[in-house]
Amino acid sequence: MSKYLEFKTPASDIALELASDYRLKNHGLVHLDKVYWNLSDEALYEEAIFRNEGHLSKQGPLIVKTGKHTARAAADKFVVKEQTTEDHIWWGEYNRPMNPEKFSQLFSRVQAYCQDEELFVQDCYAGSDPEYKMPVRIITEKAWHNLFARNMFITTENRDALKKFVPEFTLICLPGFAVDPRIDGTRSETAIVINFAERTAIVANSLYGGEIKKGIFTVLNFLLTFQDVLPMHCSANVGDEKDVALFFGLSGTGKTTLSADPRRQLIGDDEHGWSRDGVFNFEGGCYAKVIRLSAEHEPQIHACTKRFGTILENVVYDPVSRKIDLDDDILTENTRASYPIEFIPNVVEDGYVHSHPKNIIFLTCDASGVLPPIAKLNPSQAQYHFISGYTSKIAGTEIGLGIEPQITFSACFGAPFMVRHPFEYSKMLRERMLKHKANCWLVNTGWVGGRFGVGKRISIRHTRNLLNAALDGLLENTEYRTDKLFGFEVPIHCPDVPDDVLEPSSSWGNKDEYWQKYDALSSMFIENFKKFSGGCTPDVLSAGPKRLVQVMAETN
Numbered sequence: 001m002s003k004y005l006e007f008k009t010p011a012s013d014i015a016l017e018l019a020s021d022y023r024l025k026n027h028g029l030v031h032l033d034k035v036y037w038n039l040s041d042e043a044l045y046e047e048a049i050f051r052n053e054g055h056l057s058k059q060g061p062l063i064v065k066t067g068k069h070t071a072r073a074a075a076d077k078f079v080v081k082e083q084t085t086e087d088h089i090w091w092g093e094y095n096r097p098m099n100p101e102k103f104s105q106l107f108s109r110v111q112a113y114c115q116d117e118e119l120f121v122q123d124c125y126a127g128s129d130p131e132y133k134m135p136v137r138i139i140t141e142k143a144w145h146n147l148f149a150r151n152m153f154i155t156t157e158n159r160d161a162l163k164k165f166v167p168e169f170t171l172i173c174l175p176g177f178a179v180d181p182r183i184d185g186t187r188s189e190t191a192i193v194i195n196f197a198e199r200t201a202i203v204a205n206s207l208y209g210g211e212i213k214k215g216i217f218t219v220l221n222f223l224l225t226f227q228d229v230l231p232m233h234c235s236a237n238v239g240d241e242k243d244v245a246l247f248f249g250l251s252g253t254g255k256t257t258l259s260a261d262p263r264r265q266l267i268g269d270d271e272h273g274w275s276r277d278g279v280f281n282f283e284g285g286c287y288a289k290v291i292r293l294s295a296e297h298e299p300q301i302h303a304c305t306k307r308f309g310t311i312l313e314n315v316v317y318d319p320v321s322r323k324i325d326l327d328d329d330i331l332t333e334n335t336r337a338s339y340p341i342e343f344i345p346n347v348v349e350d351g352y353v354h355s356h357p358k359n360i361i362f363l364t365c366d367a368s369g370v371l372p373p374i375a376k377l378n379p380s381q382a383q384y385h386f387i388s389g390y391t392s393k394i395a396g397t398e399i400g401l402g403i404e405p406q407i408t409f410s411a412c413f414g415a416p417f418m419v420r421h422p423f424e425y426s427k428m429l430r431e432r433m434l435k436h437k438a439n440c441w442l443v444n445t446g447w448v449g450g451r452f453g454v455g456k457r458i459s460i461r462h463t464r465n466l467l468n469a470a471l472d473g474l475l476e477n478t479e480y481r482t483d484k485l486f487g488f489e490v491p492i493h494c495p496d497v498p499d500d501v502l503e504p505s506s507s508w509g510n511k512d513e514y515w516q517k518y519d520a521l522s523s524m525f526i527e528n529f530k531k532f533s534g535g536c537t538p539d540v541l542s543a544g545p546k547r548l549v550q551v552m553a554e555t556n
Contacts, residue, residue: 009118010046011039020123020165025295026137027170027200028107031115036143038123038162041150041309046553047120053146058322061283063315063339064144066207067175070314070332072214073190073206080195088222094181098185106184110202114179122147123165124153126216128351129280131505132229132273136216137167145173148209148311153216154284156350165191171215173203194218194419201236209313213287214417217271220282222419229272230428233414235259236267236281238348242355244279245471246272248413249363250391251334254445255462256288258363258467260300266347274432280352284341290315291335295325297460300344301337310339316533339356350530356436359471360429362413366446367405369455370518371515372467372504375442375488376480380543382440383430387422387532387540388525392446405446409528423535443469449507451517459499465496485522486545519548 014240018038024030043061048054079089081097088236089095098235120140127133138149156162178189190205192215201219203211205432221231234248237254244267249255256269268281269288288301290312295302304310305324313336316328326335341347362385364371377385389412392405418425433440445463469475480489493499493549500506522545529544546554 005165009050011036011043014039014043018159018162020121021163022166024119024121026090026141027172028111028549029114029119029139030111032119036118036120036146038121039143039146041147044120044143044150046146048147050090054311055140055317055319056322057312057315057317057324059306061142061305061310061312062147063312063317063324064207065331066209066313067192068207069206071189071208071334072210072416073192073208076187076190077192077218077416078186079419080193080197082195082197085196085222087541089419094416096420098193100195100197102185103193103198106179106191106193106202107200110172110174110177110204114141115173117141120144122149122153122155123162123167124149124155124418126153126220126282127273127280128154128268128282128284129273129275131276131277132224132227132280133274134169134220134223135165135167137165137170138173138212139170140173140212141176141535142173142207145175145209145212146310148212148338151285151309151311151340152213152283152287167199169199169216169219171201171203171212175203175205175207175391178205196222196223210336211288212255213270213283217282218417218419220271220273221417224273225420225424225428230425230432231282232272232274232429233412233417234269234272235269236272236279236357237261237264238267238353238355239264239471243358243471244299244353244355245359245361246274246279246357247361247363248386249365249445250389250410250413252289253363253365253391254361254460256286256301257298258361258445258463260344261296261464262300262346263468264346264471266341266344267353268341270352274357274428278352278354278356281341281348284351285339286341286344287338288335289334290330290337291333292328293466304339304343305337307339307343310337310343312337355377356432357438358436360433360438360440361467361470362440362442363387363445364390364442365392365405366390366444366521367407367449367451368517368521369451369508370504370514370521371442371444371446371451371488372483373444373448373458373462373488373501374470374494375483375486376475377440377442377488378543379430379434379440381488382433382542383426383540384529385442386413386429387411387426387536388529390525407524409524411532421535422532428511439470443467448501448504455507462497462501466494469494469497484551485518485548487543515548522547
């Protein structure tokens with residue numbers, strides 16, 4: 001909306017009803033037009049539609065488009081380099097330094113930009129465990145971004161709590177504000193900048209809602225490590241015996257789908273902490289990929305695409321019938337649904353469980369089609385593969401990705417959000433795995449019978465059966481074979497899964513080609529790990545794969 005025209009919007013009269021006494025002037029934001037504080041879902045719907053930010057689809061979801069940014073701008077993230085961060089940040093590709101003076105200049109222009117503007121504020125929390133719950137303030141210029149914050153974080157209806165709310169971290173999302181590479185030293189006009197000393201983050205020139213949630217996740221990934229909490233890019237669920245399972249993996253590898261198991265309670269679908277007492281969800285909602293979502297295979301998530309309160313990003317719909325088309329990827333492959341976690345049945349109500357993981361699952365989408373569908377890792381192998389984070393980036397999840405999956409290594413299965421060195425996280429994971437005697441599994445949700453374009457994606461039914469067997473302890477006493485190149489243990493039999501599925505080479509017509517591809521993958525692992533080898537212990541270094549020629553020489 002133009003700041004030069006006077007409009008009375010649907011929520012104008014209640015804008016200050018739920019305002020905190022800790023106003024935006026405390027953030028240096030002054031001379032504002034109007035600030036809408038802690039509006040309800042319904043009020044934000046009205047504001048978003050009134051402002052032409054989105055449209056109402058059949059059965060109630062809000063449809064929005066995110067323009068040119070239909071994915072995270074991973075290459076545009078910066079961390080302010082100052083005394084508290086200089087020696088603790090993993091500086092490099094995903095954590096580019098910005099000096100405090102540049103940030104001050106940038107924030108001065110943010111302050112100027114916000115003058116005479118209307119802003120929306122949500123005061124909420126990140127972290128379900130009361131001991132680690134962090135008050136966060138999300139300030140947005142779009143009403144639907146404020147609804148996104150309500151979906152993704154933990155809110156309160158307590159008026160007294162809202163009145164006394166003081167944030168420990170504040171994120172300001174301004175899609176209409178473009179940074180200047182010449183002045184700010186950025187790569188483009190888009191930037192995500194985190195200043196830990198000022199406890200402030202800025203998302204500039206991007207409408208993509210995922211930047212808001214990942215911005216706060218990145219903040220927790222730094223701060224919680226100093227409280228002896230392992231922050232994790234994973235989904236989590238728990239069985240009747242309080243046996244927690246963690247599912248690590250990048251977007252598109254199956255975290256959300258596989259953790260939404262009707263037999264188990266969902267703790268959360270993307271971001272968690274593992275403390276001395278147990279596992280807790282960082283969020284109050286889910287942010288699921290919905291392209292070609294199947295009501296048959298993913299009924300719980302599919303049902304959320306037809307509910308009031310859900311935000312559908314870049315989902316195509318018929319403006320006459322208002323029916324959505326989840327199969328249409330004309331805008332992006334990375335269509336998304338944001339919804340409160342209570343939309344999923346059978347969730348852990350409080351978002352935290354005072355018990356520890358029994359099973360840790362690394363989900364890897366192997367686009368080369370050579371890895372077994374499941375393998376058991378010892379503690380050293382678990383640390384090696386956690387640091388490696390092998391997977392494939394799926395189309396649309398980051399700017400610049402095409403249709404074909406891109407083989408990649410993403411440390412800790414979430415390198416863009418890891419602000420400390422991967423060693424720090426991997427050591428914390430290993431310590432907890434050993435202390436609580438957790439099993440670790442590498443599960444391939446990628447291709448079989450050949451690489452992408454030749455083979456086919458592994459059946460989700462087989463993957464679910466393999467996971468069920470692992471979680472139910474049915475693989476404890478089965479027979480295993482030792483993988484020739486990677487050395488991990490692969491089960492030979494699994495209930496409700498054909499034996500030939502467990503031997504990936506059996507689905508390749510040309511066995512020599514299979515071993516060439518497998519050897520090439522081994523080579524990529526070895527090359528990638530060179531950048532981490534300096535600080536690794538000998539047992540972790542030896543837990544990596546071998547080359548085929550080395551194995552043949554040892555055999556002979």
